[in-house]
Amino acid sequence: MDGRTARAVKQQLESLADAGVIAVPKAGRMVAAAAATPQHPAAARGGDRDAARSLAILRQEVADCTRCVELAGTRTQTVFGSGPADARLCFVGEAPGADEDAAGEPFVGRAGQLLTKIIEACTLKREEVYILNVLKCRPPGNRTPLPDEVANCRGFFERQLAAIAPEFICCLGTTAAQTLLQTTEPIGVLRRRWFTFGSARVICTYHPSYLLRTPAAKRDVWEDMQMLMREMCLGG
Secondary structure (H helix, E strand, C coil): CCHHHHHHHHHHHHHHHHCCCCCCCCHHHHHHHHHHCCCCHHHHCCCHHHHHHHHHHHHHHHHHCCCCHHHHHHCCCCCCCECCCCCCEEEEECCCCHHHHHHCCCCCCHHHHHHHHHHHHCCCCHHHCEEEECCCCCCHHHCCCCHHHHHHHHHHHHHHHHHHCCCEEEEECHHHHHHHHCCCCCHHHHCCCCEEECCEEEEEECCHHHHHHCHHHHHHHHHHHHHHHHHCCCCC
């Protein structure tokens, strides 16, 4: 192994460690699992064009929304979501932060960088998954979304998920999990269990911002991601 290859391997291992990975699946199992991955139903029926069209229309509706007077008055711009319209997997977070409000894209700050590492640890690329938040506008001071704000945005993110029709959804944190599943159970109880939302299978884990404050929880998130990888036939 030459010096350049060694450095690349070292950087990859460090990235996996940052994401909380404590074991890496064997390459042979990964190849076999990838070969067995079923085709996404939207791609099989060519529905990704219709999904993209629906998302474009919905994006404009979100941009024009002023239902939450405080949020509409303080936002720089709305943060709709990003990713392919035929994604098998969607990550759902809570709300945009300052970085997301400035960029107009979800999960671009420190928590977003950690989410990218988690996605890559799952043998996926960020460009292969769809990422969205429950709220499309940043709450002032990054406070927790209010019930009426969640209610105002529910129609948007439900239509978003309906257009994408993912096979799997991963809820990041308490607000996303409780909102999507309409439950009051805490995230610690919702972890390591499977739920359904429409035709999608749903798993819940800690929000990346929580991991920045509590690095020890990365091990728990990696356990959740291994559950997800097994169900998606990604190995692990």
